[in-house]
Amino acid sequence: MAAPTATAPPPHPRANPLLGSALDLRRSQIRTYERVMREVGDVVRLTAGPPGMRIDLYCVFHPDGVQRVLAGSREGYTKGNRFYSEIARTLGWGLLTSEGERWQRQRRLIQPLFTRRQIASYAGLMAEEAALLARTTMALKEAMRLYPPAYAVGRLLVDGDEIGGYALPAGANVVVCQYATHRHPRFWERPEAFDPDRFTPEREQARHPYAYFPFGRGPRACIGSHFAMLEAVIALAVLLKRFRVSSGLADVPLDTQGITLRPQGAVPVHLTAR
């Protein structure tokens, strides 16, 4: 492939001439993203839908690009896309969906209630007890690397931009995909292997901050992340103290039709009392 120039549009995968990647995306969004990351590159243009009704999706997989999209400029990459208007229709223009001053006002008001210290105090946890749960936390983080509940987020690019040497046009639908970037082979050794030791504090520190972003990152990162982590770690630690959990399944089919990633149907597991 020729070296990209700033004016070149991102490459696209081989796709159905009539429908583009629509069928692949419909079958599995996340597997399509992951595949094109491996086969096409760090910035990929996916086209979906019949001629005349085509939608272009600009997918950004390299952590540098993810950083640009999530933290480059709030005015440049907005939530003014179809995905967020749909959410706003049901949830209203709250912290998750609002923009500009309205967002800033709400974020400033709520943020102090959600700091790590504040959350630990709600749970009556002392710092020492929290440290005991470190192993469980590492396992949970690794589980969310492989199976990020929020598997992709999108932005509307207001003006044009350049990412990784490729031109993205004004009005582009830009997607960053946790599921794909969390398996980026340049940032994760043996990406498919479950290995909680990836999340020792030293290894976390050494990693590109945008190689792992289950709670998003940048100014619009999840405000509930400490709360969610604490709740999940405590629930898991209490469960594992009483039971051994095993499953005969090698692979869990995933459902990506909703906003969050979940298993397709119930996952059978065996609980054995300790």
Ligand code: HEM
């Ligand atoms: C495992 C649980 C959770 C996951 C994986 C998660 C994931 C995320 C992600 C990826 C974003 C960024 C969306 C974007 O950039 O477009 C986000 C934003 C947000 N999350 Fe969460 N979240 C979780 C739990 C929670 C909880 C428990 C709360 C509330 C207590 C919460 C409230 C919010 C809010 C208000 C925002 C928008 C923040 C802003 O735009 O300023 N989340 N979340």
